[in-house]
Amino acid sequence: MKNNNLRWHHNKISIKDREQLIHQKGLLIWFTGLSGSGKSTIASALEEALFHKGKLCYLLDGDNIRHGLNSDLDFSIKDRKENIRRVAEVANLMVDANLIVITSFISPLIDDRENVRKMFGKYFIEVFVDCPLNICEMRDVKGLYKKARNKEIQNFTGISSPYEKPINPEIVLNSEKNSIETLVEQILNFMSINKFI
Amino acid sequence: MKNNNLRWHHNKISIKDREQLIHQKGLLIWFTGLSGSGKSTIASALEEALFHKGKLCYLLDGDNIRHGLNSDLDFSIKDRKENIRRVAEVANLMVDANLIVITSFISPLIDDRENVRKMFGKYFIEVFVDCPLNICEMRDVKGLYKKARNKEIQNFTGISSPYEKPINPEIVLNSEKNSIETLVEQILNFMSINKFI
Numbered sequence: 001m002k003n004n005n006l007r008w009h010h011n012k013i014s015i016k017d018r019e020q021l022i023h024q025k026g027l028l029i030w031f032t033g034l035s036g037s038g039k040s041t042i043a044s045a046l047e048e049a050l051f052h053k054g055k056l057c058y059l060l061d062g063d064n065i066r067h068g069l070n071s072d073l074d075f076s077i078k079d080r081k082e083n084i085r086r087v088a089e090v091a092n093l094m095v096d097a098n099l100i101v102i103t104s105f106i107s108p109l110i111d112d113r114e115n116v117r118k119m120f121g122k123y124f125i126e127v128f129v130d131c132p133l134n135i136c137e138m139r140d141v142k143g144l145y146k147k148a149r150n151k152e153i154q155n156f157t158g159i160s161s162p163y164e165k166p167i168n169p170e171i172v173l174n175s176e177k178n179s180i181e182t183l184v185e186q187i188l189n190f191m192s193i194n195k196f197i
Numbered sequence: 198m199k200n201n202n203l204r205w206h207h208n209k210i211s212i213k214d215r216e217q218l219i220h221q222k223g224l225l226i227w228f229t230g231l232s233g234s235g236k237s238t239i240a241s242a243l244e245e246a247l248f249h250k251g252k253l254c255y256l257l258d259g260d261n262i263r264h265g266l267n268s269d270l271d272f273s274i275k276d277r278k279e280n281i282r283r284v285a286e287v288a289n290l291m292v293d294a295n296l297i298v299i300t301s302f303i304s305p306l307i308d309d310r311e312n313v314r315k316m317f318g319k320y321f322i323e324v325f326v327d328c329p330l331n332i333c334e335m336r337d338v339k340g341l342y343k344k345a346r347n348k349e350i351q352n353f354t355g356i357s358s359p360y361e362k363p364i365n366p367e368i369v370l371n372s373e374k375n376s377i378e379t380l381v382e383q384i385l386n387f388m389s390i391n392k393f394i
Contacts, residue, residue, distance in 0.1 A: 058294040069286035089266035097255040
């Protein structure tokens with residue numbers, strides 16, 4: 001019997017080891033803004049731009065979170081908080097695995113976002129996609145504002161549920177006035193100046 | 198105003214794109230077995246061996262899951278099922294991000310493990326760390342068996358809660374008789390033969 005072998009403790013591969021392997025540090029880029037502000041479109045374009053710079057990224061958004069991990073949650077205040085908590089925890093694991101994680105969630109509450117910021121310290125970029133409500137509502141890509149006005153949807157951010165603007169985000173994007181390319185460039189510039197890429 | 202730009206749909210970077218970037222496919226290696234069977238030690242040694250082959254891996258275990266994402270769950274049957282469900286969903290996201298994910302959880306129920314298998318199809322390797330209960334109990338590295346026997350811990354797998362052995366796992370490791378090096382080699386051989394590495 002070689003039972004003693006099983007008590008031998010391996011040093012786990014560390015975040016530094018993985019950094020040498022794939023030549024990047026983990027980082028969380030957190031998009032916040034109203035429905036229709038352009039978060040997901042810009043996030044997706046950013047992912048593409050970073051990929052072409054050789055960066056391994058992963059985009060977490062409603063599509064891959066609400067249908068899987070968070071399929072048990074609804075849109076009540078309590079479940080929205082739990083939604084954001086779990087997204088942050090998953091992002092934490094992925095950032096620990098040295099991925100550049102990009103998240104796209106309305107995440108309307110300052111408290112929730114500040115909790116995320118605390119988890120990640122300097123490896124956190126809050127991107128506020130600033131777009132006036134009337135423009136988002138005019139776009140109404142998913143037809144959700146109309147339903148919210150007709151009270152077919154409850155707790156809709158901007159209409160029947162609050163959106164708290166970030167106080168001191170790393171980046172503010174004006175998606176009313178600028179093209180996607182310009183906005184992505186703005187983020188890449190920030191990342192470059194701050195030595196994230 | 199350039200609002201039209203925001204309706205332009207970017208093609209997301211796909212799993213195939215990432216595969217070209219980091220030269221690996223995502224994969225889930227799922228360890229199951231009794232407490233004290235050696236799961237985490239072998240999983241950690243496997244992570245190290247794969248790292249030295251240039252593979253980007255990430256180990257999910259009680260340490261990084263129970264204190265973070267699943268800190269709201271206890272050890273009741275219901276919460277154990279939810280624990281495994283969330284681990285599988287997180288692994289799914291990470292495998293989608295092209296990581297080789299290694300999980301180390303007792304995961305005592307066949308049903309739960311088969312649900313995971315269904316999610317991953319051929320990118321799933323179930324590793325059963327087979328070690329007799331009396332050996333695990335004799336080791337009792339964390340002193341948990343003693344507490345379970347004294348009824349200080351409820352629902353302890355193998356003592357007061359069932360462990361259902363896998364029926365047809367990809368790999369069975371005999372951790373009573375073999376060294377860690379031998380067991381890791383056994384897994385690497387399987388991965389090589391099946392073209393995972």
